[in-house]
Amino acid sequence: VQELINKATEKCFAKCVPKPGTSLTSSDEACLARCLDRYMEAFTVVSRTYTARIS
Amino acid sequence: VQELINKATEKCFAKCVPKPGTSLTSSDEACLARCLDRYMEAFTVVSRTYTARIS
């Protein structure tokens, strides 16, 4: 789980904070929250598809 | 060898299947076959050059 969160942090930082400024704005945070939700959903879709396929 | 094949799979999937659809078309497969051959050839060129240089 830790590694999944690290990966989500890296991907969402790349997407939501392209030009790091002097603070994290509230719109950066809103983007990060949505991005985290989507990343976890993507993980679920990938797990489901992969498991269905190899079993 | 396993790791080389994994790398070839990753690189050729990126090149030949940019937009994954509902199946692998025959033109995707033709691209993958050529890509695999080129990747192995690239590995040979790199090995030969590297070995000649460090020996």
Next chain:
Amino acid sequence: VQELINKATEKCFAKCVPKPGTSLTSSDEACLARCLDRYMEAFTVVSRTYTARIS
């Protein structure tokens, strides 16, 4: 330190030698020397900021 130098080599090769020719020109070497200095400086800035933040 070895890993830092490897990373600098990789990043500076990408930046200064985009199209590898039959030899390393003197302008490639000048670029590499400046790039190495900047990479080490970047490492210092990142270390300083990180350490100040987590201590």
Next chain:
Amino acid sequence: QAHARVNDSIRNLTGMCWDKCITSTPGSRFARGEESCLSNCVERFLDTSIYIVTQVQRQQQQLLQAQGDS
């Protein structure tokens, strides 16, 4: 250990298919086509993996046969 390998694969596939399929700014749900792209990405990657391994095996077979003939 097999379990750990499956988990690794799923984590790697998530990262790779995320980069391939999620190109818009993250919204409160997936954009049109993103979710099907993710599952197609996994399926096609597994197809690719099988196809490549089959090709490698076929070539090794041909090489062995050619050696046997000579």
Next chain:
Amino acid sequence: QAHARVNDSIRNLTGMCWDKCITSTPGSRFARGEESCLSNCVERFLDTSIYIVTQVQRQQQQLLQAQGDS
């Protein structure tokens, strides 16, 4: 060991923030804005890291509460 982990983080952050901030050809000093971009990159990445962990914990809390209620 904690020391090795900190060193790893600093090395990784250097690589990531280098790619994000150093876009010009390397000169005899940093170009305008590159040095502040590097330190902002580290600070904002740590902010992001904390924000994401907090979000995950909040969601787990809500999940546990919802299970307790039912």
Next chain:
Amino acid sequence: QAHARVNDSIRNLTGMCWDKCITSTPGSRFARGEESCLSNCVERFLDTSIYIVTQVQRQQQQLLQAQGDS
């Protein structure tokens, strides 16, 4: 072990030089210039590696000398 390190280097160089040199869709042979780009890529990377190590050593030398002078 040295053998494994050489194999790792060759695999990494193959991936890196592939990305740098093979930009067209794969054909039934390399496109014009791709094969020479691959071998130049390996040679120039090794040159770069040697050049960077030499620079680092020279700077360490200067640092030690400066310390000796003071």
